[in-house]
Amino acid sequence: MFAKQLVNLLKHELTLEMKQKHFISSIVLYIVSTIFVCSLSFTSISETSIWNALFWIIILFSLTNAISKSFLNENSDKQLFLYTLINPRVLIVGKILYNLVLSILLVVLSFVVFTIFIQSDGLTDMNYWLFFLAVILGSTSLSSTLTMVSAIASKTNNNIGILSILAFPILIPSILLSIEFSNLAINGGTTEMAGQFIVFLSLINLLIIILSFLLFPYLWRE
Amino acid sequence: MKTVKQHWWKALSVILLVYTFGFSFLVPLSPSIKSATPSSLEIGENKVILTGYNTGFTADEPIHIAIEYDKQTLLCGTAISVLNENQIEASFTVPDSLPSKVLHLRLHTTRFSCFSPELIKAFSIVEAPADDAQCSSPPLASSVPLDIPNRLQLNETIRNLMFHVPMWFTMMVILSISFWYSIKYLNTFDLRYDRIAREAVNIGLLFAALGLVTGSIWAKFTWSEHTDLFTTSGWWVNDVKLNGAAITTLIYLAYRILRNSLQEANQKAKVSAVYNIFAFVLMLVFIMILPRITDSLHPGNGGNPAFGKYDLDSTLRKVFYPAVVGWILLGIWMLSLKKRISTLENNLEDE
Amino acid sequence: MNKKIVFLLLAFIAFFYNASLAKGNLVEQTFHESGKINVVVAIVLVIFIGLIFYLIKLDRKISKIEKESKK
Numbered sequence: 001m002f003a004k005q006l007v008n009l010l011k012h013e014l015t016l017e018m019k020q021k022h023f024i025s026s027i028v029l030y031i032v033s034t035i036f037v038c039s040l041s042f043t044s045i046s047e048t049s050i051w052n053a054l055f056w057i058i059i060l061f062s063l064t065n066a067i068s069k070s071f072l073n074e075n076s077d078k079q080l081f082l083y084t085l086i087n088p089r090v091l092i093v094g095k096i097l098y099n100l101v102l103s104i105l106l107v108v109l110s111f112v113v114f115t116i117f118i119q120s121d122g123l124t125d126m127n128y129w130l131f132f133l134a135v136i137l138g139s140t141s142l143s144s145t146l147t148m149v150s151a152i153a154s155k156t157n158n159n160i161g162i163l164s165i166l167a168f169p170i171l172i173p174s175i176l177l178s179i180e181f182s183n184l185a186i187n188g189g190t191t192e193m194a195g196q197f198i199v200f201l202s203l204i205n206l207l208i209i210i211l212s213f214l215l216f217p218y219l220w221r222e
Numbered sequence: 223m224k225t226v227k228q229h230w231w232k233a234l235s236v237i238l239l240v241y242t243f244g245f246s247f248l249v250p251l252s253p254s255i256k257s258a259t260p261s262s263l264e265i266g267e268n269k270v271i272l273t274g275y276n277t278g279f280t281a282d283e284p285i286h287i288a289i290e291y292d293k294q295t296l297l298c299g300t301a302i303s304v305l306n307e308n309q310i311e312a313s314f315t316v317p318d319s320l321p322s323k324v325l326h327l328r329l330h331t332t333r334f335s336c337f338s339p340e341l342i343k344a345f346s347i348v349e350a351p352a353d354d355a356q357c358s359s360p361p362l363a364s365s366v367p368l369d370i371p372n373r374l375q376l377n378e379t380i381r382n383l384m385f386h387v388p389m390w391f392t393m394m395v396i397l398s399i400s401f402w403y404s405i406k407y408l409n410t411f412d413l414r415y416d417r418i419a420r421e422a423v424n425i426g427l428l429f430a431a432l433g434l435v436t437g438s439i440w441a442k443f444t445w446s447e448h449t450d451l452f453t454t455s456g457w458w459v460n461d462v463k464l465n466g467a468a469i470t471t472l473i474y475l476a477y478r479i480l481r482n483s484l485q486e487a488n489q490k491a492k493v494s495a496v497y498n499i500f501a502f503v504l505m506l507v508f509i510m511i512l513p514r515i516t517d518s519l520h521p522g523n524g525g526n527p528a529f530g531k532y533d534l535d536s537t538l539r540k541v542f543y544p545a546v547v548g549w550i551l552l553g554i555w556m557l558s559l560k561k562r563i564s565t566l567e568n569n570l571e572d573e
Numbered sequence: 574m575n576k577k578i579v580f581l582l583l584a585f586i587a588f589f590y591n592a593s594l595a596k597g598n599l600v601e602q603t604f605h606e607s608g609k610i611n612v613v614v615a616i617v618l619v620i621f622i623g624l625i626f627y628l629i630k631l632d633r634k635i636s637k638i639e640k641e642s643k644k
Contacts, residue, residue, distance in 0.1 A: 246613075378609050378610040378613055381613045382612065382613055382616050385613075385616050385617055385620055425627075428623060428626070428627055432620055432623040435619050436616040436619050436620065439612060439616055439619065440612060440616060443609055443612045444609070444612070556627060563631065563635065566638050567638055570641045570642060
């Protein structure tokens with residue numbers, strides 16, 4: 001039952017997304033133009049840690065922008081009708097999964113654009129697989145936290161402002177861990193060296209998903 | 223009898239805090255050596271003036287001073303004369319065999335003994351120490367006096383342990399109370415619990431602000447000069463614990479903004495309770511995980527000794543734990559006042 | 574009204590702090606002399622001011638309730 005509802009929900013989200021292509025293209029444009037502005041002001045960053053931090057900050061802002069809209073459509077009557085039919089737990093898991101896929105796509109895109117526009121000399125030692133793992137784990141915790149907090153923020157009038165105020169302080173631990181982790185990957189670290197980062201980030205992700213799963217029904221019930 | 227039963231913990235809080243204040247202001251700091259001039263020794267006779275802190279030397283008491291070149295060998299000071307209560311002069315006859323390294327200095331009297339870290343630097347370089355330079359170490363002071371340990375970086379500011387640190391303990395306890403009542407609210411949807419959670423956040427924020435300001439002042443005047451790990455002179459030190467505290471403050475300020483941006487009372491309670499639980503758990507995770515992966519100025523982290531090491535005879539512990547309990551009870555007292563007032567306010571609105 | 578007073582007070586403190594900095598770092602000196610005991614004094618003062626601040630807030634709330642209950 002749960003799985004079936006989940007699949008239906010994801011299908012529904014996808015068709016909705018395809019109908020509103022302007023939304024996804026606006027986010028892509030946002031990312032590209034942010035990186036372009038950064039590249040005009042930096043051109044080349046010799047310090048890899050600064051390169052890395054800038055990359056994560058751009059990811060943080062673009063994901064906030066992308067996910068802030070995930071509970072915005074819920075005010076229309078048709079949506080409301082749909083959501084009364086399904087279990088709120090299915091809804092939050094579906095939203096988190098959907099946003100996770102979306103954010104991984106966006107992050108990969110921004111990585112490609114970022115490396116094209118902003119060069120750094122120190123990137124030759126980079127362990128790409130480890131960096132990719134850091135990006136996946138980091139963006140999982142970013143997107144799941146942002147999804148849950150955007151559900152909270154959707155209850156207020158000033159959605160996006162409230163979202164960043166509420167989410168940024170709780171995001172700091174995962175952002176810092178991801179930055180340290182990907183720094184290690186950039187400096188050519190091995191998987192054994194990154195052990196604690198992998199464990200901590202996965203634990204945080206698991207915790208966020210469990211918490212959202214437990215708390216979301218309270219938000220949804222009117 | 224009923225009043226005693228209801229209010230004993232308030233009295234306990236007051237007693238513990240009076241004890242804390244009394245202890246932290248009246249008990250003197252243990253004697254220590256502050257500086258020695260000249261700071262380097264030459265072959266032959268050297269006159270060295272030692273400046274101590276709280277040492278209270280008197281002319282007629284026996285004083286032993288020795289320079290330690292390794293665990294076994296000591297170079298004793300002779301012709302010790304007391305200049306004033308905090309200064310003594312001694313002469314050291316250096317044989318042609320002092321190693322070129324930073325040396326430690328030992329000071330013993332019948333009342334106390336102290337050991338200075340890294341004060342005298344010697345310049346002559348010869349391998350083996352001559353036999354006549356050796357002297358035996360006198361016995362340590364027999365009775366351990368009641369005093370607060372003195373350390374090079376901290377000095378008198380070690381007393382802040384009783385004021386700055388309990389602010390954080392109190393904040394954490396008060397915020398846990400808020401967390402607990404948010405859970406209770408979500409289980410019962412009783413607005414009384416929501417009011418307690420809200421007031422607890424307000425009190426917690428007050429203690430967070432106090433902790434931040436006191437920590438900032440303390441850090442500025444102790445760590446700004448000595449540490450090799452971090453060199454700063456500003457009011458803000460980039461330290462894990464400080465950042466954790468700042469993040470906690472930000473989270474609960476956001477909580478208040480969230481409450482203010484919602485109108486309807488039940489929805490306000492529900493949404494903010496969800497955020498409170500979500501944020502509190504993640505904050506705990508942050509506080510537990512992050513110090514493990516980065517360095518900190520705080521005791522026990524990043525090469526700094528823990529307070530347990532500062533405090534071998536655990537004098538500080540005798541007052542630190544009562545201080546923590548006292549401040550926490552005071553925080554709970556403040557919370558109960560706020561809670562009662564908000565209940566009254568609510569009753570008035572209902573009428 | 575109250576915010577203005579707080580602002581003025583802060584401005585005064587900042588002014589005197591800067592003025593004392595110009596005169597050979599007087600504030601820093603006071604904090605470093607005699608085993609930095611003044612740091613402890615400053616911290617105890619900060620906590621005291623915080624508690625007074627709490628009392629003032631409580632006082633205001635109680636007066637508000639008194640006013641309303643008289644109606």
